Amino acid sequence: MDNQKFLHKKLLPLTLLALFISQVSIAQKVVHYDLYVRDTVVNYAGKEKRAIAVNGQIPMPTLEFTEGDTAEIVVHNQLKESTSLHWHGLFLPNKEDGVPFLTQMPIEPGTTYTYRFPIIQTGTHWYHSHSGLQEQIGMYGSFIMHKRADDKTFRKGIDDLPEIPIMLSEWTNLNPNNVHRMLHNASDWFAIRKGATQSYAEAIQSGKFKTKLTNEWKRMLAMDVSDVYYERVLMNGNHHTDLKSIDGKPLKAGDKVRLRISNGGASSYFWLRYAGGKMSVVASDGNDVQPVDVDRLIIAVSETYDVVVTIPEDGKAFEFMATTEDRTQSTSYFIGSGTKQYVGEMPRLKYFEGMKMMNDMMKMNGTATLTIWE
Numbered sequence: 001m002d003n004q005k006f007l008h009k010k011l012l013p014l015t016l017l018a019l020f021i022s023q024v025s026i027a028q029k030v031v032h033y034d035l036y037v038r039d040t041v042v043n044y045a046g047k048e049k050r051a052i053a054v055n056g057q058i059p060m061p062t063l064e065f066t067e068g069d070t071a072e073i074v075v076h077n078q079l080k081e082s083t084s085l086h087w088h089g090l091f092l093p094n095k096e097d098g099v100p101f102l103t104q105m106p107i108e109p110g111t112t113y114t115y116r117f118p119i120i121q122t123g124t125h126w127y128h129s130h131s132g133l134q135e136q137i138g139m140y141g142s143f144i145m146h147k148r149a150d151d152k153t154f155r156k157g158i159d160d161l162p163e164i165p166i167m168l169s170e171w172t173n174l175n176p177n178n179v180h181r182m183l184h185n186a187s188d189w190f191a192i193r194k195g196a197t198q199s200y201a202e203a204i205q206s207g208k209f210k211t212k213l214t215n216e217w218k219r220m221l222a223m224d225v226s227d228v229y230y231e232r233v234l235m236n237g238n239h240h241t242d243l244k245s246i247d248g249k250p251l252k253a254g255d256k257v258r259l260r261i262s263n264g265g266a267s268s269y270f271w272l273r274y275a276g277g278k279m280s281v282v283a284s285d286g287n288d289v290q291p292v293d294v295d296r297l298i299i300a301v302s303e304t305y306d307v308v309v310t311i312p313e314d315g316k317a318f319e320f321m322a323t324t325e326d327r328t329q330s331t332s333y334f335i336g337s338g339t340k341q342y343v344g345e346m347p348r349l350k351y352f353e354g355m356k357m358m359n360d361m362m363k364m365n366g367t368a369t370l371t372i373w374e
């Protein structure tokens with residue numbers, strides 16, 4: 001009895017000490033980034049336009065951590081307007097969440113602000129400005145949190161693959177504030193640019209004159225799956241990118257690459273497709289999922305997916321393409337070296353078919369409501 005007490009007394013401080021040391025060693029790794037936010041001029045679609053670059057680049061730099069690190073991110077605002085950064089999908093103390101006038105004051109021009117928070121999760125996430133419409137003109141970037149090597153959930157063959165973070169985004173030559181205003185005014189301009197005005201002539205041509213008439217009667221605007229026309233869509237700030245090697249290692253047949261994809265677009269959903277066979281989805285919004293092989297998948301605004309692609313043969317570069325849901329724009333990576341293997345464009349949408357479906361559904365809903373009323 002006495003012996004046990006003695007042991008207990010002696011062991012407790014030791015245990016505490018061990019606990020303390022392990023905590024210190026976890027908390028000690030501070031990963032520091034300096035972000036310089038500056039005005040820039042870009043030419044993505046035939047016109048020189050104002051944009052915002054961070055450390056001279058669009059998208060913003062990829063920020064990488066390992067679970068257990070402390071993130072220390074210093075924002076140097078060199079703009080003539082205020083800014084802020086929001087960490088999309090991250091668990092962190094509220095005051096680090098980056099929402100001006102809610103969790104912090106705006107970072108004023110010429111000032112510096114430090115975000116500091118522990119990394120307590122893993123996965124693919126992203127970050128963006130939370131001030132005005134700065135996100136639309138360049139302020140989006142990947143935020144990657146790796147698993148620790150001793151993580152019980154570490155998946156060999158997935159979590160140790162070479163990887164590429166991919167930020168999807170759109171570019172418009174219009175000032176984003178104008179886009180915003182035009183959306184409020186129900187302008188037809190975007191539909192005209194997209195060739196999606198759905199005129200009477202087109203309606204007659206596709207045998208849907210009655211549908212068109214019904215819609216006019218209801219004073220419906222032409223319907224589309226997305227409202228804004230963009231001049232360009234981008235993967236990591238480029239229209240097309242060659243990916244021949246990762247970390248200096250050339251990619252060859254049989255190699256697998258993990259694409260950590262975030263949709264940093266303001267309003268576009270994207271279809272993702274690959275010319276080299278099926279893609280294996282291994283994570284969604286930063287969470288591991290049971291791998292699922294797909295021919296294509298759609299990614300919504302702000303979502304992230306981790307997708308593993310395999311290079312089926314040498315001497316060819318396989319296209320990984322993102323196409324806007326309205327199918328008017330696309331952007332791609334070519335993975336591997338050699339002759340380009342294209343996925344091919346997706347067929348244009350059948351607008352009148354969709355219109356008719358919508359009308360039929362509304363009729364059905366009307367009936368259902370009536371039944372309830374009776």
Ligand SMILES: [Cu+2]
Pocket residue numbers: 086087088089128302
């Ligand atoms: Cu967000």
